[in-house]
Amino acid sequence: MVLPFRFGVNLTAPTSRTDWIQTCRRAEDLGYDVIGVPDHLGMPAPFPALAIAAEATERPRLNTFVLNTPFYNPVLLARDVAGLDQLTGGRFELGLGSGYVEAEFEAAGIQFPSPGQRVKHLEDTVLTLRRLFRDPEYKPQPAQTDGPPLLIAGWGERGLRVAAEHGHIVAFTGAGTSDSGKLTLADAETTQKKTDYVRGLLGNRAASVEFNLLIQGIAAPEERDAALAYLTEYLPFGFGGEPEDLPTILLGTPDRMADMLRERRERFGFNYITVLGHNIDKFAPLIERLKGERHTWFEAPVSRHYVRGGRTRPGGANVEHRMGRAHHRRGGVHRDSAIGRGGTATADAQPSTTGSVRAGIRPGRSGVAGPQDGRAGAH
Numbered sequence: 001m002v003l004p005f006r007f008g009v010n011l012t013a014p015t016s017r018t019d020w021i022q023t024c025r026r027a028e029d030l031g032y033d034v035i036g037v038p039d040h041l042g043m044p045a046p047f048p049a050l051a052i053a054a055e056a057t058e059r060p061r062l063n064t065f066v067l068n069t070p071f072y073n074p075v076l077l078a079r080d081v082a083g084l085d086q087l088t089g090g091r092f093e094l095g096l097g098s099g100y101v102e103a104e105f106e107a108a109g110i111q112f113p114s115p116g117q118r119v120k121h122l123e124d125t126v127l128t129l130r131r132l133f134r135d136p137e138y139k140p141q142p143a144q145t146d147g148p149p150l151l152i153a154g155w156g157e158r159g160l161r162v163a164a165e166h167g168h169i170v171a172f173t174g175a176g177t178s179d180s181g182k183l184t185l186a187d188a189e190t191t192q193k194k195t196d197y198v199r200g201l202l203g204n205r206a207a208s209v210e211f212n213l214l215i216q217g218i219a220a221p222e223e224r225d226a227a228l229a230y231l232t233e234y235l236p237f238g239f240g241g242e243p244e245d246l247p248t249i250l251l252g253t254p255d256r257m258a259d260m261l262r263e264r265r266e267r268f269g270f271n272y273i274t275v276l277g278h279n280i281d282k283f284a285p286l287i288e289r290l291k292g293e294r295h296t297w298f299e300a301p302v303s304r305h306y307v308r309g310g311r312t313r314p315g316g317a318n319v320e321h322r323m324g325r326a327h328h329r330r331g332g333v334h335r336d337s338a339i340g341r342g343g344t345a346t347a348d349a350q351p352s353t354t355g356s357v358r359a360g361i362r363p364g365r366s367g368v369a370g371p372q373d374g375r376a377g378a379h
Contacts, residue, residue, distance in 0.1 A: 002265050003210055005293045007283075008034030008274040010065045010214070011053075012043050020049065021056040027280060028057045031287040034093065036065030036274060041104050047080050054088040062088060065214075065274065066095035066153045066171065068104065070113060070121045074128035081129065082142040090143035093169075094129075095151040098122045098159055100177045119158040126150065126166045151212060155186075160194065164201035164209075169272060171212040172198075174248035175234075185216060185234050188267075191247045195268045212272040213264070216248040218282050224251055254285040261286065262293075 009032045014020035027035050035053050037046040050062045062084075067077075085092040098118040099105070105112040113121065132138050133147035142148060152163035153171035163170040172194060175183040186194070199206050219227035228243060235246075243249050247264055250257040264270050275283045 002269065003271040005261070005265070005290050006033045006210070006272045007287050007290075008032060008036050008063065008065070008212075008272065009277060009280050009283075010036040010038055010274055011049075011277040011280075012038060014044055014049070017052065020044075020052055023277075023280075024053040024056045024060075028060050030280065030284040031291065032060055032280075034061045034063055034274070036063045036095065038065055039067045039071075039097075040101070041107055047084055050092070051084060051087060054091060061091050061093050063093035063151060064095045066097035066151065068099040069096050069125050070099045070105075070118050071108065071110065072125065074125040075132070077125065078129050078132045078138075079140070081148065082133065082138070082140045085142035085144055085148045086140050088143070090148075092142075092144075092148040093151055094148040095153065095171065096122060096125065097153040097171075115156065116158065119154075119156075119162060122152070122159070123162045123166070126152070126162065130166075153212075155194065157197065160198050161201060164198045164205075167209065169210040169212050170198055171214070171274075172270070174213055174216065183216070183234055184236055185231070185246050185248055187236055187239060187241060188245050188247055190236070191268060195270075199269065210272045211269040212274060213247060213268075213270040215250055215273060215275045215279070215283070218250045218257070218275070218279050221252055227251060250283075250286075254289060258286050258289040261290065 009027050011023055011027070014023070024035055035050070035057070037044055037049045037053075039046050046064045046067065050064070053060075053062055069077075081092070081094055098115070098121070100118075102112045129147060129150075133142055149168035150166060151169035151171050152159075152167035153173060154160040154163045155173040155176065160170065160172075172191070174191065175185045177183055195211065198211075202209055217227060217231070224243075227249075231243060231246075231249070243251055244260070247268065247270070250260055252260070261270075261273060
C-alpha cells in the first residue's frame with residue numbers, strides 16, 4: 001500500500017517581506033501542499049517566516065524543514081511550536097532533526113555533541129513536547145490535538161529509530177553528511193536498506209506513516225551532461241551506476257520525472273516529496289501531472305477549534321480549516337491583518353553559504369538546478 005503524493009518546497013533567504021509574501025503565494029499557486037523553512041545560521045528564522053507565510057496564503061501547510069533540535073531548550077521550544085500552531089489555525093507541521101554542521105555550533109557558542117548525544121536530545125525533545133501538549137492545562141494550547149504532526153529527519157540507524165517510533169512523517173535525508181555539511185548522495189540500494197529498516201520498525205503503523213524525500217537536483221534532458229559533471233563530487237565511493245539510480249536526483253522530461261517519482265513511491269514508499277526553493281518552478285509541471293494522486297489531508301490530526309465566519313467553534317473536523325484559514329482571502333484581507341496594512345513578502349534568493357559546503361547541482365549557464373547548499377540540502 002502506498003500513500004497519495006504530497007509536495008513541499010523548502011524556501012530560503014528572503015530579500016524582503018514583500019519578496020517573501022510573493023514567493024509563498026507563488027508556491028501556493030503552483031500547487032505545493034507544504035511551505036517549509038530550514039533552520040541554519042545565515043538563513044531566515046523559521047518561526048517568524050512561517051507566521052508570515054500563513055498570513056500570505058490560505059491552503060498550504062507550513063513546516064520547519066527541519067529544526068536543528070540541539071539548539072533548543074525543549075520547554076521553550078514547546079511554547080513557540082504551540083503558539084505558531086495556534087496562530088496559523090492548525091496548519092503547522094513540526095520538522096525536527098538532530099543537526100550535523102559543526103561550524104554552526106561553534107558560531108553559536110554551543111559545544112558540538114556526539115551523534116549519539118544529538119539524537120538523544122532529539123528524542124528527549126519529542127517526549128517533552130508530547131507530554132506538554134497532552135496536558136489540558138498547558139498554555140498556549142496548540143490548535144491541533146496533541147500538537148502538530150511530527151516530521152522527524154534522519155539517515156543513521158539511531159535517528160531513523162527515533163523517527164519510526166515517534167514521527168507521523170519520516171524524512172529521509174537521502175545522503176550521508178559530514179560534520180562540515182558536505183553531502184554524499186545515496187544510491188538506490190542504500191536507500192532501500194534505510195526504508196526497509198524503518199518499515200520494519202513501524203510495524204502496524206507502516207500503512208499510515210508518510211515517507212518524505214528531499215530532492216537534491218532536477219535536470220532536463222539537455223542538462224544531463226552538466227548534471228553528471230557537477231554530481232561527480234557528491235557520488236558514493238565506487239559508484240558505477242547511472243544518475244537515475246540516485247533517488248534524490250530527477251533527470252529527464254517532466255513525464256519521465258513523474259514516472260520516476262511513481263516508481264520511487266512504489267519501491268521505497270516516498271509519497272511526500274520536497275524540493276529546494278530554487279527548483280520551485282522547475283518541479284511545478286510534475287505536480288500538475290501527479291495532482292490526481294495527491295494527499296488531501298483528510299486524515300490530518302483533528303483540530304481543537306476551527307474558524308468560520310470570524311467565530312471560533314469547538315470540534316475542528318472541518319477540512320477547509322485544516323487546509324487554510326476560512327476567513328482569510330487574498331482579495332480581501334482583514335483590516336487588522338499586517339499584510340492588509342501594506343506589508344508584503346517571499347523569496348527564492350540563494351541562502352548564505354558562510355561556513356558551509358555547497359552540494360548539488362547549481363543553477364548556471366547550463367540551466368541545471370539542484371541543491372545549492374549542503375545545509376539546506378540535507379535538512
